[in-house]
Amino acid sequence: MDSLALKPPLQQLFDEHIPLRAQMERIFDLACGLKEAGIGGGDTQLRLLVRQMTDFAWKLEQHSDREENLLFPMMARYLGRETGPIAVMEYEHDQAKRNIELFHEAYSMHGLRKDGIGIGQIAGYAEEAVTILMEHFCKEEHALFPMANNLLSEQELEQLEQAFTTGQDQGGDRI
Template sequence: MPEHAGLKFTVPAMRILENEHRYLSFLMEEWHDIVLWFEREQPAPEEARAQLHKLRKAVLEFTGPLKKHTVKEETHFFPLLGRYIGFEQGPLVGIQEEHREIEGYIGHFLHHTEGNAELMTLEDIRAAVKDAGEAFEVLTVHFVKEETVIFPMAEHQLSAKNKERLSQQLNTLIT
């Protein structure tokens, strides 16, 4: 069995990003369970507000590591890969647009859930929770796209020197 079971990539820089995806996915699953709870249940307003509080706390704890991961990709990885594959069209454009979409859904959720949850109706809560669910969906597909398109492209396109430099730049914590 490989030393790093479950990781697909051999280039250290790609392994770092892939490992971060695993961690972020773990955190996402925790708050997505609450989103799914809202889809299954017909809670009383008090119960919905308690679950909303837990969801907001989990999403807030998720946003720090996500932001650090995104900054690493946009500051170091995408500009380097873009020199090989271009910036104007293609997969990097779509991936970066997804970063904005994810930020939008999470930002919308956080904006609409700040303040006193006691003032929110059950309808308001469900609408806000839907944004968290959309963020989860986009993130899940986004990670798959990066791991099936962008990361393999980098493994094959980047020079050995650039792979090493990128590995050093990305070798920082997101927690």
């Protein structure tokens, strides 16, 4: 997808993927390294992974809120929400978020167990969240955003851009 062809609010979402993807690559490399190291996995690397996941989760939430509260409802007017691309996008958001939650829960429960099982499980949740999101971002960039670019009216795109600028969702609540 030539990102230059996207209208401004869709381009913003596309551009937000760039730093998120860079974070995901670092997380994935660290998680894979920890899984491979197993029992020899270092406390320092695990703590680094936890810090990176925490920062990433916060930034991802800001991005996904704009999609879930603004873009998806607009597109659902045309495409429906129960099946089709919006249902898939929301399902993938839920799956990635669930793996991030499981990551934090596993770390809280197992912490720095020295048997390697806890570290492998914790790293596995991070790895799964990233895998889901990498594929998800590709779908958005190559299918969903271009579809929205053609589907949404100029007025809807302006509303979307205004909402992104002011941080308002469609009901007027701050996101």
